[in-house]
Amino acid sequence: MTAIDITLTVNGETMTTRAEPRMLASDFLREKLGLTGTHVGCEHGVCGACTIKLNGVTARSCLLFAGQLDGAEVTTVEGLGSPRRMHRIQEAFRKHHALQCGFCTPGFLMTVSEILETEELRTDDDIRDALSGNLCRCTGYEHIVRAVRELVNERDGVTA
Amino acid sequence: MKPASFEYLRPGTVDEAIAALDHEDAKIIAGGQSLVPMMNFRLVQPERLVDINGIADLGQVTAVDGGVRIGALVRHAQAARDTMLGTAFPIIGEAMRHVAHVAIRNRGTIGGSLSHADPSAEWPLLVSLLDGAIEITGKSGVRTCGTEEFFFSPLMTDLEEDELLTGVVLPSLPDGAGMAFDEVSQRAGDFAVVACGAVVAMDGPCIGSARLALGGLGDTPLRATEVEVALTGATLDDIAGIVADCAVDLEPNDDMHASAGYRRSLAPVLARRVLIRAAERAKGKT
Ligand SMILES: Cc1cc2nc3c(=O)[nH]c(=O)nc-3n(C[C@H](O)[C@H](O)[C@H](O)COP(=O)(O)OP(=O)(O)OC[C@H]3O[C@@H](n4cnc5c(N)ncnc54)[C@H](O)[C@@H]3O)c2cc1C
Ligand code: FES
Ligand code: FES
Numbered sequence: 001m002t003a004i005d006i007t008l009t010v011n012g013e014t015m016t017t018r019a020e021p022r023m024l025a026s027d028f029l030r031e032k033l034g035l036t037g038t039h040v041g042c043e044h045g046v047c048g049a050c051t052i053k054l055n056g057v058t059a060r061s062c063l064l065f066a067g068q069l070d071g072a073e074v075t076t077v078e079g080l081g082s083p084r085r086m087h088r089i090q091e092a093f094r095k096h097h098a099l100q101c102g103f104c105t106p107g108f109l110m111t112v113s114e115i116l117e118t119e120e121l122r123t124d125d126d127i128r129d130a131l132s133g134n135l136c137r138c139t140g141y142e143h144i145v146r147a148v149r150e151l152v153n154e155r156d157g158v159t160a
Numbered sequence: 161m162k163p164a165s166f167e168y169l170r171p172g173t174v175d176e177a178i179a180a181l182d183h184e185d186a187k188i189i190a191g192g193q194s195l196v197p198m199m200n201f202r203l204v205q206p207e208r209l210v211d212i213n214g215i216a217d218l219g220q221v222t223a224v225d226g227g228v229r230i231g232a233l234v235r236h237a238q239a240a241r242d243t244m245l246g247t248a249f250p251i252i253g254e255a256m257r258h259v260a261h262v263a264i265r266n267r268g269t270i271g272g273s274l275s276h277a278d279p280s281a282e283w284p285l286l287v288s289l290l291d292g293a294i295e296i297t298g299k300s301g302v303r304t305c306g307t308e309e310f311f312f313s314p315l316m317t318d319l320e321e322d323e324l325l326t327g328v329v330l331p332s333l334p335d336g337a338g339m340a341f342d343e344v345s346q347r348a349g350d351f352a353v354v355a356c357g358a359v360v361a362m363d364g365p366c367i368g369s370a371r372l373a374l375g376g377l378g379d380t381p382l383r384a385t386e387v388e389v390a391l392t393g394a395t396l397d398d399i400a401g402i403v404a405d406c407a408v409d410l411e412p413n414d415d416m417h418a419s420a421g422y423r424r425s426l427a428p429v430l431a432r433r434v435l436i437r438a439a440e441r442a443k444g445k446t
Binding site: 004020021022024027043044045048051054057058059060062063064065067068111114115118128129130132133134 | 162166209211260
């Protein structure tokens with residue numbers, strides 16, 4: 001099958017790259033664009049490691065084809081912050097030890113960046129519910145919930 | 161786990177999509193949240209993929225004569241937030257919270273969910289409960305059908321290979337109707353083991369009319385029509401007795417998620433819960 005030109009905006013930069021339309025968006029980002037922050041776990045939509053933002057909302061990049069990215073605006077974890085200039089969400093994760101091996105972390109960060117804007121997250125149960133689409137094999141989730149709780153309190157102007 | 165090669169087409173209109181389906185091995189992709197996992201496992205290997213995500217007309221919720229029309233490409237998250245649906249059918253927002261996870265709800269569509277026809281899925285149950293008319297467009301025009309004719313069995317529907325599900329019309333409910341949805345699943349976002357939805361209208365202290373739909377108990381969503389008849393004129397205290405045997409004759413799956421017996425015993429519990437909640441909501445309106 002022949003490759004096609006795919007023009008998209010990634011983390012604010014517009015580019016054109018050739019790929020087969022059937023290539024998974026997760027592989028496209030990692031292999032064609034070198035953006036290896038997006039991780040690949042299950043490749044069937046269950047683990048959430050590959051979560052990106054597509055046109056402003058989270059999506060599983062393993063359930064998208066490269067061909068579908070033509071004309072799209074994508075944000076990956078690299079677009080959130082860098083080791084020197086961490087995003088507030090990344091800082092909260094670091095502070096609360098919300099990661100161990102870090103495999104699941106990019107997906108969690110992308111999901112958190114959305115739910116902080118769209119969900120009320122009044123209780124820790126609400127936070128766990130909203131994060132239920134991201135699996136972590138290391139932390140037992142407790143520290144992830146603590147990091148998100150701090151971010152929610154900050155957002156709502158609550159002092160814990 | 162990579163999909164096999166396919167020809168990728170992106171029609172801009174319904175007519176172009178129908179033309180693109182005129183091929184012996186073409187498949188529609190909407191949200192891709194059920195299709196792409198199957199393609200990644202190579203359980204499905206279409207030669208041609210017809211991506212309908214660029215057909216803007218299909219992504220609207222609109223008021224129509226006697227009800228609300230939901231375009232096939234309306235996403236689960238969009239339906240949950242939609243104000244017209246929220247006013248006319250608050251049960252949709254209540255049910256969408258149980259569909260998968262945020263990122264999947266952002267992509268998955270009503271048309272895809274109905275076409276995929278998982279007997280535990282929320283949309284098929286809701287459309288059955290709300291007496292929705294499914295609109296199907298093909299080469300020779302548009303036809304509509306109810307859920308009883310549409311759903312055959314898991315993954316099998318009345319859709320022909322070259323037809324597109326274009327929308328669903330939900331007829332308005334009487335002003336005083338209350339509705340409720342609930343399900344039991346193993347973890348938040350998992351497919352339901354059993355799901356139930358109810359619509360109740362009160363007549364003084366008694367039930368004027370009731371509808372009850374069950375998911376996860378057969379090959380398709382089911383309407384408990386005998387229970388619906390028995391509920392007419394009953395009081396809220398009668399509900400538990402009336403629904404007690406609602407699943408005894410059903411033959412649900414016996415699988416790794418739950419045994420058939422457990423599914424059968426969940427049905428009356430959930431049925432009672434949603435009927436009482438719907439009745440209380442109906443009372444709150446009058
Ligand atoms: C981890 C995970 C958990 C999930 N949990 C749930 C859950 O709890 N409840 C639930 O209901 N769903 C769940 N889903 C499925 C999800 O809701 C899907 O979005 C939905 O089943 C299919 O919609 P889609 O738009 O993604 O369809 P697609 O995957 O694009 O298509 C599915 C099928 O329908 C056909 N099709 C799509 N649109 C049309 C159309 N307009 N006309 C004709 N044929 C069409 C396709 O050809 C394909 O065969 C889950 C998915 C995942 C990955
Ligand atoms: S790799 Fe995409 S959800 Fe697991
Ligand atoms: S930190 Fe290892 S999987 Fe989450």
